[in-house]
Amino acid sequence: MFEKKVGRWWAVALAEAVKGDKALAVTCEGEQLALFRNDAGGVFALEDRCPHRRVPLSPGPVKANGLQCPYHGWTFDGASGVCADIPNLRRDEKVPARYAARAFPAIECNGFIHVWHGEGRPHGELPCFGYQAFGPERKGVAVVGLALHDYLDMMLDGPECLLRFPGVQITDFFLGDPRRQGRHLVLDRGAVWTGKGPGPAFVRDYPLWLRTRVPLDGGDIQVELMTSDEVLLVSIVIAASANRRGTTSLCWRGFQRRNPVAGTSLKWRVRQAIGMTLFDVFGAVDGRAVAAVEVAPSIERHAFVVASTSPNPPTFLKKSAA
Ligand code: FES
CATH class of the missing domain: 2.102.10.10 (Rieske [2Fe-2S] iron-sulphur domain)
Structure with missing residues (x-):
């Protein structure tokens, strides 16, 4: 049954x-x-x-x-x-x-x-309804050795374990608190160009933002790399769903901006000009890297999930989920 x-x-x-x-x-x-x-x-x-x-x-x-x-x-x-x-x-x-x-x-x-x-008649917006490629597109499929809820948590706590942008270092500096948008939790974090300027610990104004939208339920993740002026460089939709034995199926597609953007690194612009890939979604995860990541913003995700599924959520969760 x-x-x-x-x-x-x-x-x-x-x-x-x-x-x-x-x-x-x-x-x-x-x-x-x-x-x-x-x-x-x-x-x-x-x-x-x-x-x-x-x-x-x-x-x-x-x-x-x-x-x-x-x-x-x-x-x-x-x-x-x-x-x-x-x-x-x-x-x-x-x-x-x-x-x-x-x-x-x-x-x-x-x-x-x-x-x-699941139960009920089909209704509601399709998870990938908003995706449109405005530049060279890449796509892929994989089964990764993380359970779905762990994969979603890791996208908030340590996205560098799940994807990469050549020449870009994703940092642990958050540009504000996680915020709820519909049925997603959205988090912006700073990123820097590798080999350019001081290390991430000494940066005050991050030249790049990584925005992750992680679902409270379901499996549609959206990732955007943008400049601090919110000019989009890369946009990816990762559809994740629970596979068997604690693994997760992924299918993803994303695109990179075609035109050069002021303020991007020379390496980035060269890659862009010759059509090299500017992003990758890992089909295998490094268990040691995952284990080393601190549990941080995913705590907020769990709080929102409890608030939205419990018939009697604690008062502070009712307030934050509104
Ligand atoms: S028709 Fe007999 S097993 Fe499918």
């Missing part, structure tokens, strides 16, 4: 990874799904488990009427999960309606496949 969870949209795959006559196996909230498209490009998500003999559906071929199980060849409709075809049935035999795979609402938006997972 599966645990009932509050429903919400999750971004679970890059749109271009779901193509052709093969399904894509992904994991969302610990549940295995098979994603596939029909001829018209519509995207569908079924539980990656045949209701007949429980084998994975994702290795099976995509047919005109749905996804076909690789074992006995039953075919399941993508929208409803209903079994649309069983080979060798006589003309007068009907497919029993109870032979159905679990279907999940799925939508493509801004280069991500979103799936509704």
